[in-house]
Amino acid sequence: MADILKFDEQRNSAPDEKFELLHKHSLFAAMPDDMYPRFTSAAKTLTLKKGAQLFLQDDPAEWFYFIVSGWIKLFRETVDGDEAVLDVLTKGHIFGESAIFDGGVHVAGAAVAENAILLSFPTSLLKGAITKNHDVALGMLASISRTRRQQSQDIEKLSLQNTSQRIACFLLRMCRANDAQNVSLSLPYDKSLIAARLSMKSETFSRALNKLQRETSISIKGSTVIIPDTNELAVFTCSHCSQEFPCGDLH
Amino acid sequence: MADILKFDEQRNSAPDEKFELLHKHSLFAAMPDDMYPRFTSAAKTLTLKKGAQLFLQDDPAEWFYFIVSGWIKLFRETVDGDEAVLDVLTKGHIFGESAIFDGGVHVAGAAVAENAILLSFPTSLLKGAITKNHDVALGMLASISRTRRQQSQDIEKLSLQNTSQRIACFLLRMCRANDAQNVSLSLPYDKSLIAARLSMKSETFSRALNKLQRETSISIKGSTVIIPDTNELAVFTCSHCSQEFPCGDLH
């Protein structure tokens, strides 16, 4: 499987480049100088095509991953085949690491949503590092806390917001870094995956997006989104949220 | 406020009794012998009536709490007044502690769902303990991981299960400790709060419960639930979940 799903790396980033991003992550930033190299030297670089499966829920966790580029979806599948998308992550994030505290098995599956370059590390190495080193444990706490905060957000939204409001919030989060005016951006992954990430069917997503275009001045063509005024979206969704716009970063 | 909302403690548990439960929690169990007493001597016992508010979202977190008895709801309130119930906790659980990693403010409000006895501790004490002691940090990791796992569950359920299925799952979890046959139990808190915990309106909860009674052999009178055969409920809900019955403990 792995062979078929690899793709040719376009611009081969120098080793240093990958690890620079890595070192900014709270988990790796916390490592002492003699420990960090053990991770970088144990790291394997994976170059994966859209659709590749990293692991499934309940798989024993031998590896955890750092995303250098691309998008990874975390999901759970029910007995009768439905899929819930828990999160879709991109560069700078790690995943699969929490299995250490979940009995050594993954509590969600992971698959490549958009061609990705990953670094993989043995979970045993991280487990040892957390056990031995206090600062790494603190880095892990910071990292897990971030995802817990994000999940609280998600639960709130699923409970209280309708489909267009969830989409509006998704779009707002995508243009957080930009100006408030005339934001132009490109949807990072398939619309059907955005729909699943927001817990709705893709037909519903399509219709709700139309509704947003009718009721605000945003326009979408293909994967290009133009948002003349983010405040307009904020009015639409943010009063149905516990946090006022602009809300803090979650990732 | 605190005065009005206090209630007379029925059977005054001996100090040892409260702390025995406390010591079983992964966070406190991890403490070295010279640290634990600092927590128990700083602990204040709170005896609170249903309805009392402990703190609100965005409040600076001065205290965190351990539940000796009763039920506590954690919630978030939107700008326009809607409420999402993130969790409802009972004895043996802590809450408010994660503010340490959330910028020192609570990311959810907390209120008493059923008359409760709590122990409160200064967050500064915990923050110091986690910073200084490696084992406490590991205990905290275990504790946060548990809630993260629970939240993943919740998101999955909100995404994929309908109202009756969520209720059936809730009931199954309540009789996990018992036998599979002829379980009789009492709902632990108001039906309207169960409804909110499961992200539905109380009218919907009432109707969905009726539906469950029509379609399985369970019966509910007031807050008393009789479940002749848990497998019947499992058939109803568990194929719409990523975990087979009997699923593991989350708390």
Place this chain on the structure above:
DNA sequence: CGTTGACTTGAGTCTATTCAAATCCTGTGG
């Protein structure tokens, strides 16, 4: 015994879903 709040029931509405069909887009081979 009446009041209050919790819960249930009824009727109508709206949101999101399903299933089916049409349309658009993209990567591929010629």
Place this chain on the structure above:
DNA sequence: CCACAGGATTTGAATAGACTCAAGTCAACG
């Protein structure tokens, strides 16, 4: 560079599930 297959997305129509608002019932408590 273009045509085409296959997948992704959109649209339509009908349905189902959950919600709102209003009214009724029940039970605990003073």
